[in-house]
Amino acid sequence: MVVSDLDGTLLDHETYSWQAAAPALALLKQRGIPLILATSKTAAEVRGLHRELGLGALPAIVENGAGLYRPGVADGAEPGYARIRAALEALPDRLRQRFRGFGDMTAAEIAETTGLPEQGAALARRREHSEPGLWMGGDGDLRAFLQALDRQGIHARHGGRFLTLSLGRTKADGLRQVAAELSPDTVIALGDAPNDVDLLQAADIGVIVRNDHAPAIAQLPEEAVGRIRRTKKIGPEGWNDAVIGLVQELQKAGD
Template sequence: MSQLIIYTDLDGTLLDHHTYAADSALPTLAKLKQWRVPCVWNTSKTYAELRVLRQRLHHQDPFIVENGAAVYLPKSQFQEPFCGARVSDEFYAKSFGPSRQHILEVLQEFKDSYEFRSFYEMDAETVAELTGLSKTDAALAKQREFTEPLVWEDSPAALKQFTAELNDTGLQILRGGRFLHVMGQFNKATAMQWLTDLYAERYGETPVCMALGDSHNDIAMLNAADIPVVVRSPSHLPPSLERKERILTKKFGPEGWAEAVEQVLASQQSLNAPSMRS
């Protein structure tokens, strides 16, 4: 068996949809760290949000922000920079799409034709009301670099037309658990595959990818994974995948997340596979 890598959505998956807590998953997260199974966060959240959340949950692995817009690699784990890397004090970063500023300029051209509100137009208090985040965390959610969430206030027919016109500009709309996300032509699978290839070079073999998510913006990631897991949500029906082989959890959110990960770890352990590297 090959090395196992776990890619996971956060909101509604590893984090509870209502409280954003991960308490039910903490013992399993500790086991992954003990067995040195990378747990890569693949989320719509921003770099600013994850800097805080990583400290709270003691996360040390790479992470992917804004629905696949960029991968951040800790320098402590990846010593050599790669072609096209942006470098900060702690991370190398690889981006896959245009800047948020470009997206905002494109959206401005549509303001007279369609009714919508973007994160950029909202203050932190409004974002907090829409998301259930604290005002402090909502301010971090507004610090976007590559994508722009929208609240759609027009008709479904108008949304269909808007989507088509937006595609002509090189942008797309991806539906998340709460918002429409305007972004470049990438998704969570784009970043996942790029990082998996990087891990393959490190291990000398192609890793087995397990992916967990709960909503529409996770579909590409789940379809591309070797072990796709749909985590049940209390707020919406499970997304439909192209493939029939997938795990559907019995429990919601972080409880369902832990349920599925423990199931896969147990199967790996029963095979006595060298996939949990020491």
């Protein structure tokens, strides 16, 4: 099973194209190896790409592991997001007013904040499992905000500009859930940024895909024994070489 981050990994940083990885994607289909997308995007955002890649009924890990997208299952009915929003509304006004989540913004405001086109921002606003937002207060209030949410079982992660609230699941949790369902012999994970480290470490083999536009991933202990590797090429070109090489390596080991 191959589990892959999207932006900067399978998708080119500039063009968001996966075409450079087409040979590896074709090899996975030919060998019947499932490809599981793992992304910060919502189910609504990932649905089109999932269909474009011909991934059929396979699930995808969405919202940074907070949930799974399952083709054919309607979105919008998950209780996780409602629980997060209820926890926010239960906060004292002093703290609540300092966090502006996607659920507090219009699609136009999200587009202005993220740089997404407004249509894409509307899909990003269709949350099911997590709530990204902007923190507009000081460090003292932030500590109080996080502590109050933690008492309600809500966890927070910083990533770039946004503070994202969830029930604590990560991409690694999503990987383990899908692996338990599909029972693969080997799990390969690919990612490009520090927020992918838990995903890479949860796999049998992890691949850090070079992305000169993202913060670098520090040297990991697993690299010393070859369980995590790095690509020389960038984005989907590196992804393509890594996946083809690993499939061939595993085939030789099994012969």
